[in-house]
Amino acid sequence: MGKKEVKTNAMRILDRQKIPYEYEEYECEDFTDGIQTADQLGYDHALVYKTLVTTGKTGQHYVFVIPIEDEIDFKKAAKVVGEKSLEMLHLKDLTKVTGYVRGGCTAIGMKKQYTTVIHEAARELEYMHVSGGKLGMQLKLKPEDLRRVSEASFADVVHST
Numbered sequence: 001m002g003k004k005e006v007k008t009n010a011m012r013i014l015d016r017q018k019i020p021y022e023y024e025e026y027e028c029e030d031f032t033d034g035i036q037t038a039d040q041l042g043y044d045h046a047l048v049y050k051t052l053v054t055t056g057k058t059g060q061h062y063v064f065v066i067p068i069e070d071e072i073d074f075k076k077a078a079k080v081v082g083e084k085s086l087e088m089l090h091l092k093d094l095t096k097v098t099g100y101v102r103g104g105c106t107a108i109g110m111k112k113q114y115t116t117v118i119h120e121a122a123r124e125l126e127y128m129h130v131s132g133g134k135l136g137m138q139l140k141l142k143p144e145d146l147r148r149v150s151e152a153s154f155a156d157v158v159h160s161t
Helices: 009-016 034-041 074-081 091-098 120-124 143-149
Strands: 022-025 049-056 061-067 086-088 115-119 128-131 137-141 153-155
Touching: 009 137, 009 143, 049 074, 049 091, 049 128, 061 074, 061 120, 074 086, 074 115, 074 153, 115 120, 115 143, 120 143, 120 153, 128 143, 137 143, 143 153
Parallel strands: 061 115, 115 153
Antiparallel strands: 022 137, 049 061, 049 086, 128 137
C-alpha cells in the first residue's frame, strides 16, 4: 500500500470546485516565512504570496494575499475594504478565527468567508504559490482561480517601492 495522500481542507475545496492545482509538501517543523519557504523549494519570490489576516476598526476580519517580499500598506488596504484602519490579527487568535495555523494559513476554506483581497500584481502571473492549509504544504494555482475560490478581489494593497 502506498502512502495515503494528505488532503487539506483547501485542497478538498479546490477538488470540489474542479479547480486545477498542484501541491508540494516540504519538511517544516515550525513556522518559516514565505521567503525561507520559497528558497527551500527553489521558487521565484515573485510567484510566492503570503496570506495575512487583519482586523478592522469595526471588529471585522479581512484577508490579504500579498507577495512574500512586500509589506501590506494598511492605509491602502483599509480604504479597499472600507475601514477607517486595520491592524494585524493577534497571532493567538489566528487559529480560532481562520481554522489555520501560522505558516499554514490560506485564503481558501477559512472557518468563515472573510472579505479577501489579492494584491493586483498577481493578475499578471500565469500561476502563483500560496500556503496549502497546513505547515509544509504549498499550492500552485492560477491567480484567477484563487480569486474565484476565495471570493476575492484584486487591488493595490502593498507599499510602493
